[in-house]
Amino acid sequence: MPLDQSFVGRTYPPTAPYEVGREKIREFAVAIGDANPAYTDPAAARALGHPDVIAPPTFPFALSYQAAQQVLEDPELGLDFSRVVHGDQKFRYTRPVRAGDRLVVTVSIESIKSMAGNDLMTVSGEVHDADGEHVVTSLMMLVARAPEEV
Amino acid sequence: MAAKLTYDEVATGTELPPGVFPVTRATLVRYAGASGDFNPIHWNEKFALEVGLPDVIAHGMFTMASAIRVVTDWAGDPGAVVDYGVRFTRPVVVPNDDKGAVIEITGKVAAKLDDEARTVRVDLTVTAAGQKVLGMARAVVRLA
Numbered sequence: 323m324p325l326d327q328s329f330v331g332r333t334y335p336p337t338a339p340y341e342v343g344r345e346k347i348r349e350f351a352v353a354i355g356d357a358n359p360a361y362t363d364p365a366a367a368r369a370l371g372h373p374d375v376i377a378p379p380t381f382p383f384a385l386s387y388q389a390a391q392q393v394l395e396d397p398e399l400g401l402d403f404s405r406v407v408h409g410d411q412k413f414r415y416t417r418p419v420r421a422g423d424r425l426v427v428t429v430s431i432e433s434i435k436s437m438a439g440n441d442l443m444t445v446s447g448e449v450h451d452a453d454g455e456h457v458v459t460s461l462m463m464l465v466a467r468a469p470e471e472v
Numbered sequence: 473m474a475a476k477l478t479y480d481e482v483a484t485g486t487e488l489p490p491g492v493f494p495v496t497r498a499t500l501v502r503y504a505g506a507s508g509d510f511n512p513i514h515w516n517e518k519f520a521l522e523v524g525l526p527d528v529i530a531h532g533m534f535t536m537a538s539a540i541r542v543v544t545d546w547a548g549d550p551g552a553v554v555d556y557g558v559r560f561t562r563p564v565v566v567p568n569d570d571k572g573a574v575i576e577i578t579g580k581v582a583a584k585l586d587d588e589a590r591t592v593r594v595d596l597t598v599t600a601a602g603q604k605v606l607g608m609a610r611a612v613v614r615l616a
Contacts, residue, residue: 353503353507354506356541358544358545360550360551370551380533380537380540384507388508407560408533408560410557412557414555418553
């Protein structure tokens, strides 16, 4: 069963705020092997014009993916997650995520397309700070492979 | 935001210093913990084989994180990245030995987009074991 096109445009409730800590950013930077001082040294980050340490560009994925669970687990949509792979990923930044941010993610279904029996679904996560200012948009395209013919 | 590199000193075709990043099973376990992505295909060989993969594979988001390092190191400020996208075309297979896999990244300035905003588009080529693992890997960066 292809995914229902009428879900395009559906927006889910905003998440509870995620508080970005310096040590979480450090842990992530170490995990990706990136020693850039802007991620760990507040003075180095300030020298670049940031108020505190910033997070690596792909850091927001963890938040947006967590928020997207609302879509993946939406019983009405009926996505078979065992057949889903991450097809592509995009980020559009207004500014980098930084320590001290309290971030709220609002998830929407941007598009659903059918291609060769597979469903391609793009889920956006709009990330805003405590002042309601846009920080980054995460666009995740998922491919739900068609079930094998029996 | 303050990239150190200036818009005027780059041209279309300018090549970025390449990146070579090793990935072992230990790297993947650490990334799983830091990112919260505990999908067993990234650490459990038995599970990976059962779902038809050749071996444990790296997190796509780890490869994506590695690739942009070439850009952030070059620009001088990771906050200068205004747009970044990739397509996950082929997995990075990480064998359970002391070598693991190696992700190799090259990049070049594909276009100078906007003289006012001082933005350029960088196209990245990302390979492991001689094969491209990301498609359409592109970043837009605001230079000084």
